[in-house]
Amino acid sequence: MRHHWLLLGACGWVLLILMFASKFINFNFRVPDGGCGLPVTPVCGVDSSGKKGFVDYGGKPELLSWTDSAMKNIKASAAREPEKRPQPSSLAATGPATAETAAWQAVEAERLELLSSVCRNSSLRNLTHTPISKFVLDRIFVCDKHKILFCQTPKVGNTQWKKVLIVLNGAFSTVEEIPENVVHDHEKNGLPRLSSMSDTEIHRRLSTYFKFFIVRDPFERLISAFKDKFLQNPRFEPWYRHDIAPAIIRKYRRSHREEAPGLHFDDFVRYLGDPGRRRLDRQFGDHVIHWVTYAELCAPCEIGYSVVGHHETLEQDAPFILQAAGIERLVSYPTIPPGITRYNRTKVERYFSGISKRDVRRLYARFQGDFSLFGYERPNFLLN
Known part of the structure; x- marks a missing residue:
């Protein structure tokens, strides 16, 4: 019996000791936050402000780096229904949207790095470097209110970007309200060109404003220019068919016995590829902007552009360009019809088949x- 009471007393002392010790033990463990690369659920990434940190995807960790998979993620996101896609103004507030922003920033950084690298390539200098002449300054439209410069590259969806600038300048409330004839009437659209300003004003704007332009596959752009100006001519510009086309035909058509009227695409190609075409170009004046190179239009090796958008990914690029320029809450880019910006190799092959x-x-x-x-x-499928 005595041993039984001793055993109960010992158990009591053990319980008292454990209760006393528990007050000094902290069972709340924190996940280390030592920096990017730790094995935790959030992953190392870049937020919309460009600061490094963690982005929680709410699932499997995924590194935010520029890879093929990152571009696929952007395309997949853009393919969602519009109402399910985060708007640019909210991109910094949610995990997936921040990931999308960071991926686009990585794509754009790679585009600008490639541009810089090719500009340094001395073997291509004659094809990439253009003096900042009046011809170039005439291509650059100005929005002083929001400190934006836009270089016009025709046949790459520029009409819609000009509408965006017209709205920003206050002439219209939305892009849908702007008549098509006003967009291209530079006396009525209220868009000043950089060439209209003094050297000091030009330098200040080139040094401090947000600057961008859009490109597309060069050969597909030439096909678009040929169709628009010499076949369809929707804006009824008679000089393309009555003045420019005959001048090209006289010099570059190989057989004048052909019965098909008007300029043929092979005539157009021979004209564009001829190093001696300069005399005709001077005769055509500013109308050549629809088919001269991007380098000649915007001088990208001389002007430090903030963003270069691509027509083929315009559905993804447009909202982020608005965000990068700080105007996403003020104006929206017009809706892009499905598939209209996609590169069409079949069309390119068809146009070049007889050349x-x-x-x-x-x-x-x-x-x-x-x-x-x-x-x-x-385009090796055309060259080889």
């Missing part, structure tokens, strides 16, 4: 700078 390899190679030699500056693949 000699020699003429195609001469054309590529003329536009090689554009292919290289903006990362477009050499």
Whole structure:
């Protein structure tokens, strides 16, 4: 019996000791936050402000780096229904949207790095470097209110970007209200050009404003220019068919016995690929802007552009360009019809099917700078 009471007393002392010790033990453990790379659920990334940190995807960790998978994620996100896609103004507030922003920033950084690298390539200098002349300054539209410069590259969806600037300048409330004839009437659209300003004003704007332009596959752009100006001519510009087309035909058509009227695409290709075409270009004046190179239009090796958008990814690029310029809450880019910006290799092959390899190679030699500056693949299916 005595041993029984001793055993109960010992158990009591043990319980008292454990209760006393528990007050000094902290069972609340924190996940280390020592920096990027730790094995925790949030992953190392870049937020919308450009600061490094963690982005919680609410699932499997995923590194925010520029990879093929990152671009696929952007395209997949853009393919969602509009109402399910986060708006640019809210991108910094949610995890997935921040990831999308960071991925686009990485894509844009790679585009600008490629541009800079090709500009330093001395072997392509004649094809990539253009003096900042009045011709270039005439292409750059100004929005002083929001400190934006936009360089016009025709046949790459520029009409819609001009509408965006017109709204920002206050002439209209929305892009949908702007009549098409006003967009292209530079006396009525209220868009000043950089060439209209003094040297001091030009320098200040080039040094401090947000600057951007849009590109697309160079050969597909030429097809678009040919169709728009010489076949369809929706804006009824008679000089393309009555003045420019006959001048090209006289010099570059190989057989004048052909019955098909008007300018043929092979005539157009021979004209563009001819190093001696300068005399005709001077005769055509500013109308050549629809088919000269991006380098000649916007001088990207001389002007430090903030963003270069791509027509092929315009559905993804447009909202982020608005965000990068700080205007996403003020204006929206017009809705893009599905598939309209997609590269159409079948169309390119059809247009070039009857053109000699020699003429195609001469054309590529003329536009090689554009292919290289903006990362477009050499069209070996046409050249070889």
